[in-house]
Amino acid sequence: MSTETVHNPSDPDVVADHEAANPAVNVTALIPQTLGGTFTSYLRRVRAGETGSVPGIIGAVALMIVFGVAQSSFLTTSNIADIVEQAAPNTILAMGLVFVLLLGEIDLSAGVVGSTAAAVAAVLSVKHGLPWELAILGAAAFGAVSGIVLGWLRSKLGIPSFVVTLSAFIAFQGVQVLVINSKSNGIQINDQVLHNLYFGRLTPSAGWILLVVSVALYALVKLAQAAQRRRRGLANEPVVVLGLRAIAMLLFGGVFVYLMNIDQAASWQQREGIHQRGVPWSSVIILGLLVVLSFVLNKTRYGRHVFAVGGNEEAARRAGIRVLSIRISVFVICSAMAAISGLVLAGQLGGANTGDGGGNTLLYAVAAAVIGGTSLMGGRGRVVDAILGGAVLAILANGVSDLIQGGNSSAYELIIDGAVLLLAAAVDSMSRKARR
């Protein structure tokens, strides 16, 4: 191009000559091609501060061992099924919170907004006699609109999200009372589907089919992606690693479905044909939300932009990303997820009551996301983190409440819960330091 103009005064460069003689090959992704290599590179990442799920998994296993040794009743199938069900509302709330946390924001109002949305559903179902589909839709719409308002206040007016959502946390407790508008401070729901959001169970065979189909789809998608990369001449993860992942999912899922499918009804109930078994609906809801939200976060342009805004807002703005809409959208997703969480909670409690979703509800969801590995500082997090953290907290709550009896038991529970969240935040901070 510029052969005519004489370039000056760059002296004959040995390096340049060498490079001219050896044209560069494409820089590609450095993916270890052996099983051992995959493992060592994973270890290296963990040591470099990319701890990911490791603290959460260690926590879950450690707690299960401790409680299992301490109480004979802890590792019974009925208690495990209880834990799985109890984890659901908090887990779903945390899944939505991950989006807000990814932007380095916080939504303190999500718990109350969720339960207020559930109250809307209860009013629609009980007082207006609408079918459950419309009740759920109403709750979700209520959540989404609340999210728009919160997000707008945060991004348009620039009020810190802590303040916006703290105000909303207080104000929505009032809204909740007005929506419920009952002398008994609660509305009992009688729609069976709304109850089943928490108590519903799949038939045993449906659980197995769901497991096999899920793992098969996962493997197919991964294989298709690998084929696409191969066509482009890009490095791929060894097939063994993919195979092991699928087998691990199958094993873990198999144990889960097997445990859930064991009849937890007492033997006299079983004799009368009453059964209590199968994968909980709430687990299926969580799985569905996990797939949808992870897809949004990892496979769409929108998700990429969420990460970018969380990582470097200025970079995102210069890249032409509409930071404002992204910020509003995460509050909408969070509040809509809170509504779903509130509905599951209402299913558990049998109705919508004033005070639901208040107190520490939201803080437990934040704890779940952080324990799972999502950063409070933004830019780093996964939807699956919420599930892992939700499980840890549910194990903890269930185990501690049985372990510590007596007058001050709830006081000890609070102290232990607080200490666990602190521990999780400390792990987050330390791993962030390691990454520097």
Added chain:
Amino acid sequence: MTDKQEPILRLRGVTKSFGPVEVLKGVDFEAYAGEVTALVGDNGAGKSTLVKCIGGTYSIDGGEYLYDGKPVTVKGPRDSSALGIEIVYQDLALADNLDIVQNMFLGRETLNKKTRTLDEAEMEHLAGEALASLSVRTVKSVRQKVSSLSGGQRQTVAIAKTVLWNSKVVILDEPTAALGVAQTAQVLDLVRRLADQGIAVILISHNMLDVLKVSDRVAALYLGRMAAQVKTSELNHTQIVELITAGRSGELGLVEATNGAAV
């Protein structure tokens, strides 16, 4: 010294004021395809303002903005990037939590035509090609997180990004300011290769050695005027410093005419 080549970017008598402060007082500036034009000047000479006018962050008050010989109006960053002008800012604007590929395609992600999802394979392939076209060897894996990169590697990623988008004019704001000796050499190499691809590179630098080593032309701003725009081969270190600090150097500079008639 007549130029056979038409400049791809030409500013004529550009003025820009902020309230009563006239920062650019009729600046002429040219950038040629395949050449590195060093834009030098002391603090407050108007380098940043000029660059922001070219990039569309500021709109010009007066004068002409010619692109490829045709007058254009640039009202915002989108206009300039539509023309093929990219600015690599000093603070780089990379997201630490994303990897190299993700950063290079940020805001312009490639989508799979059938599924409308992110086409990671295609993006990784193109990013690898862009890095290879600049003979980049300092980066180990395109899937490295940017947080794990050194300053020089970050600069490399930011510059390689401009190749990806077929930019015609690339403005580099002090690309070597924070780098060590070896990394500076690598980045300067990269700047040269960028120009060799036919891109008009505008290099803002305070480092005279860098300027002499890599640039084809030097444009010296002095208090909001273009003191001179001269071929680097006709200048030495002292002359550049004089142009920067006094606006003139012997025959060159503002005494002759505001237009740099000595060129």
